[in-house]
Amino acid sequence: MRRRAGRSSATRELEVIAPSKLMIDNVSKSFQSASGTVLALDRVSLNVAEGEFVCLVGASGCGKSTLLNIIAGLEKPDSGTVFADGKPVTQPGRERLVMFQEPALFPWLDVLGNVLFGLKLKPNLTNKDRRDIAKYYLELVGLSRFEHANIHELSGGMKQRVALARALAPNPRVLLMDEPFAALDALTREQLYGDIQQIWESRRKTIVFVTHNVREAACLGDRVLVFSPHPGRIQEEFLVKLPRPRDINSVDLAAHATRIRKSLKSFSQPEATVAE
């Protein structure tokens, strides 16, 4: 991030491709739990424009992660459909890559091997292309020096950067992020807010970002959707029209965050907690 990420042997693969548009149409999903059936998502509809950065906020267990998994194709909705560029999503695929809360990196591969994993599944590339692309993204996240490091040698923040590079490398049209920074310390997180905004602008992705952190949502999203739990529904929608890159500590941002938090609290149960 801190170095300029440019490379002369840029293959066609590295050219920015058009981000997707998503349409979530009337999606419902319920789970069986010990206390009976839980309606995780109740007829949720949502449109995400091409290249838009949408944040979903809500307390734990409000169904926002379930929605993300359904968009990814990792789970199937009970009813309703997700469309990506007009085509229904039926299975996971590399057009919509997911970044999880845990880095989910493969410990049997080194850093470069992890970034190459998705690329190796992409046809029509030579192995040299793949290596160049992987190195490009490692440079983009500022980890060029660590390409042969083992995963366990990295700090939490570095692991998430590798996970980000791995998710970006196959050049997906949608990036789905499920509380990717929740387990990191505040300083590392602030750095990554800057990085992710910069990458979003330079690589042009549609991003759906799930979080329970209101400030984070206001800092990153063009639009912030507030989820209410039991049943999971989209309660309210906020547009955040602040200039980028945004600083998480700015006063304007705090004002937005306050409005969003108020909305969240209006329907939260007393025990439900929402992080600052």
Added chain:
Amino acid sequence: MKRFVLAAGFFVILLFLWELAFRLKIWSPVLLPAPEQVASYLKSSAADGTLVSATLITMRRLLIGYFVGLIGGLPLGLLTARWNLFRDTIGTMALGLQTLPSVCWVPLALLWFGQTETAMLFVVVMGTLWSVIIATETGVRNVPPIYRRAALTMGSKRLHIWLKVILPAALPFIVSGMKQGWAFAWRSLMAAEIFVTILTGFGLGQLLHYGRELSAMDQVIAIMLVIVVIGLLADKIVFSPIEKFLHRRWGTSQA
């Protein structure tokens, strides 16, 4: 270096105590020969070729049996981890038979196959197979589901997931299962060789057996030493490097 000197010192002291016990005539020399006698047996049997040929015959049996056990055990372990049908049938059987000491297979093998190489091989395979199945299954079941999900979103499917995600993720378990399988194979082969006297070749176990018949204690102890050294070498040359690599990669190392 310091560790090496200490370890070497330990074995020198052990040897010295042995020599001392022999010189003090605590036990009859028939029961406890001098280190020197054992060494001279090793020398002469190495010179006339008995030791080398016995070692080769034993290693051949061991390796064939072990690899048959591995080649059968790995896929069966994967199957038991993947489908409950296999888990309830083959998995349960493996769990049960794994508790059976492998020497218990010898009478059955003798009755089924007679004094043949097949009997020997059968015992070794039975010693290896079940523990490899169990280890593979445990390994696969312990793979965090998030790896699979991450791989799925990157476009990995079925066979690719199994080969490139599940199998490598389960590798630490599989390797410790292979190591255990090796130890079991080694034990069962020795049991088989001591009990099964066949004419297709004298292994180390048979030398041990005839050492007892002839009351040649130097032979008995020498062969036991050879067996110990082979076990140690297998560990140091084959398994230790693999385990070291896994520890380094996974970050589970102690030293």
